[in-house]
């Protein structure tokens with residue numbers, strides 16, 4: 596069935612042995628800062644702002660062990676071949692029919708920022724199914740041609756040279772045809788597409804997208820992976836979350852918990868958990884900003900462990916989910932809407948508690964609605980939260 600926009604498939608080739616790196620495990624499975632190169636190479640893919648189909652190509656004896664390197668990212672694993680070209684061909688074989696735009700990415704480029712992926716996807720789309728797109732950087736060294744004895748023959752005009760990176764993007768039909776007709780082994784996908792006579796355009800690559808090839812590259816990778824180092828330009832995202840709970844009925848009274856605090860003597864809220872609207876609105880804002888779903892899909896009412904759970908439980912779990920996905924919370928701002936409790940005397944206490952739970956500044960304010968709406972009629976409480984996250 597035709598889709599409005601080409602649906603994206605990404606083949607991550609990770610089946611190389613890493614001869615030049617000289618380790619005793621295949622390169623993509625070498626650890627950098629406690630995580631494999633393969634695992635790091637999909638960090639940015641997880642952040643692409645649309646769903647993508649992921650195929651990972653690995654050495655045949657590591658097919659079974661690969662999933663542990665990809666956490667919960669949906670993927671298909673397939674055994675690669677003796678050359679990069681054969682490995683890409685193996686990946687192409689298992690893409691589903693839904694995919695009509697393919698990116699091929701080297702796992703060895705473990706720190707490629709997400710904007711490079713998005714730039715390549717956008718450029719392929721703008722080419723109306725007819726062009727290939729590769730990220731590249733200007734060459735900064737002087738480049739000379741030499742003969743087999745090492746004698747310089749000429750200086751090559753570097754102004755027209757590009758150092759080519761991945762992901763390389765193509766309309767699926769074009770890449771499939773290029774691979775079907777491929778002859779001699781070449782070093783990148785664009786070469787095969789060009790051999791068919793199709794144009795390949797260069798878009799800006801990124802210095803951080805270097806290929807981990809030699810031992811020195813591994814040192815550079817360790818530096819980028821070190822705590823506090825930024826492997827990619829900060830990507831700020833905003834989120835919004837709203838929650839409302841009715842007051843508990845007199846038949847089933849409850850204690851009031853709002854903003855992580857217990858409010859003795861106040862009428863409690865009804866709900867599967869403790870009904871902490873402030874905590875729940877914050878979770879929704881954070882999950883939404885990070886593209887990680889929402890409170891309902893992450894912490895469903897079917898989970899008996901969450902019956903009566905306090906807001907703090909949801910907040911801590913939400914923070915963990917964001918951190919696992921590589922996001923850091925910038926700040927959170929929340930407004931509580933309702934007649935009671937009188938919030939301002941405990942604002943500082945609430946801010947301090949929520950700030951310590953989330954490890955980022957949280958500010959809660961409160962307002963009434965001049966008697967309007969369900970909050971004004973004292974039927975319940977609402978909270979609206981906004982946040983910034985960076986990833």
Ligand SMILES: Nc1ccn([C@@H]2O[C@H](COP(=O)(O)OP(=O)(O)OP(=O)(O)O)[C@@H](O)[C@H]2O)c(=O)n1
Pocket residue numbers: 608609610611612613614615616622623652675676677678679680682683700701702703704806807808
């Ligand atoms: N048979 C191969 C060879 C390479 N690759 C992948 O292609 C990318 C680029 O290749 P390169 O950096 O040259 O990796 P290796 O071939 O492993 O390195 P070396 O040439 O040093 O052995 C890497 O992610 C690598 O895993 C692959 O999937 N299958």
Ligand SMILES: C[C@](O)(CO)[C@H](O)COP(=O)(O)O
Pocket residue numbers: 679701759760761782783784806
């Ligand atoms: C695809 C590539 O990364 C673009 O620079 C490069 O051609 C891979 O070549 P290698 O010889 O397999 O490293």
